[in-house]
Amino acid sequence: MSYFENKTVVITGGSGVLCREFAKAMASEGAKxxxxxxxxxxxxxxxxxxxxxxxxxxxxxxxxxxxxSVDAAKKIINEKFGKTDILINGAGGNNAAANTQKDYFEAGDKENDDVKSFFDVSLDGFRYVFDVNITGTVIPTKAFMTDLIETKGNVLNISSMSAYHPMTRVAAYSAAKAAVSNFTEWVAVHFAKAGVRCNAMAPGFFLTQQNHDLLVNPDGTNTSRADKIIAGTPMGRFGEPEELIGTLLWITDNEKAGFVTGIVVPVDGGFNAYSGV
Ligand SMILES: NC(=O)c1ccc[n+]([C@@H]2O[C@H](COP(=O)([O-])OP(=O)(O)OC[C@H]3O[C@@H](n4cnc5c(N)ncnc54)[C@H](O)[C@@H]3O)[C@@H](O)[C@H]2O)c1
Structure with missing residues (x-):
């Protein structure tokens, strides 16, 4: 029998490109x-x-x-599926208002109305990105933790390559994902004696809604940023969402990964290991 049989799994951002695959995989293992x-x-x-x-x-x-909203969701889930065994904090994303237009600042950019430099990025955009990625991880963790303490469950957060070294242009997203990795370690330590594990996965690059405009030109060809990503990925391609499932099913399984807590697993075709030379 699968470890996940009859376990209650909560997945935020569950209709997104990556997390819908997580939902399908968990359901096919017998989870609710x-x-x-x-x-x-x-x-x-x-x-x-x-x-x-x-x-x-x-x-x-x-x-x-x-x-x-999260507390109300928990109530509905508890009534129908019982206490939560696994929480996957998958909701996340970027906001174009928080991006700079160019990788590097050049003299004159601040004064040039045609260039969106760091001085033009919107603080509301920054707040939105921090909210969805880090506050949106903290709130469900807080809400579902009472269940997880009872079930000896675990949390899986979704970090990013930009947590290790910030990616150009996306300052808010990078800082927010670094916070997700950091918070993962904090939760792992804080709840270790309560029997709750907490880990994260850091996907490399997967074509989804959230990064579509940065990676695909209107005519369907790769942007120069996408070409740079592929060149920086030793395996030479984007990942496929199914390639995250092995890590998902290992790390959330208390029998297979019962002594694993506070880690961030890169699933990235070698991106994080590669110096670029
Ligand atoms: N695609 C990649 O290459 C990549 C790489 C690293 C990390 N990630 C992370 O993986 C996770 C899944 O992203 P994805 O690539 O599948 O993108 P996606 O945009 O398809 O999925 C993200 C989902 O989160 C939901 N969401 C956003 N704000 C929300 C809110 N306030 N409340 C509830 N749901 C909300 C969106 O509606 C969407 O369904 C995100 O945390 C993302 O940052 C993605």
Missing amino acids: VAVLGRTLSKLDEVVKEIEENGGTTMSVVCDVVSEE
């Missing part, structure tokens, strides 16, 4: 999967697919930056 996100119609697409394959699942509309 609560798929959380802001838009019911998108959640329902994932739920329908899982149910067609015989899985047990439910959609729960939830905004991870609102404590009230």
Whole structure:
């Protein structure tokens, strides 16, 4: 019998490109999967697919930056699926308002109206990105932790390559994901004696909604940034969402990874190991 059989798994951002694969994988292992996100119609697409394959699942509309919304989601999940065994904090993303237009600042950029330099990035954009990635990880962790202490469950956060070394242009996203890695370690230590593990996965580069405009030109060809990423990935390609599943099923399994806590696992085709030379 699979470790996940009848376990209650909560996945925020569960209708996103990567986390819908997580939801499907967990359901096919026999878990009861609560798929959380802001838009019911998108959640329902994932739920329908899982149910067609015989899985047990439910959609729960939830905004991870609102404590009230997350608490309400927990209540619904507890009523239908019981206490949570695994929390996956998958909701995340970037906001173009927080990006600089160029990799490097050059003299005259601040005065040039055609260049969006660091001086033009919006603080609201920064706050949005910090909110969704780090506050949106803290709030569900806080809300579901009472369950996890009872079930001796575990948390999986989603970090990023930009947590190790910030990526050009995306200052807010990089700082927020560094905070996610750091918070992962903090939670692992703080709840270790309560029997709750906490780890993170740091995916390399996968083509999804959140990075589409940075990586794909309107005519469908790769942007120069996408070419740079491929050149910086020793395996020479983007990842496929299914390639995260092995790590997901290992690290959240208390039998296989019961002594593993406070780590961030890169799944990146070698990006993080490569110096570029
Ligand atoms: N795609 C990549 O290459 C990549 C690389 C590293 C890390 N990540 C991370 O992986 C996770 C999944 O991203 P993805 O690439 O599948 O992108 P995605 O945009 O397809 O999925 C993100 C999901 O989070 C949801 N979300 C955003 N704000 C929310 C909020 N306030 N409340 C609830 N849900 C919210 C979005 O609606 C979306 O469904 C994110 O944390 C992302 O930062 C992605």
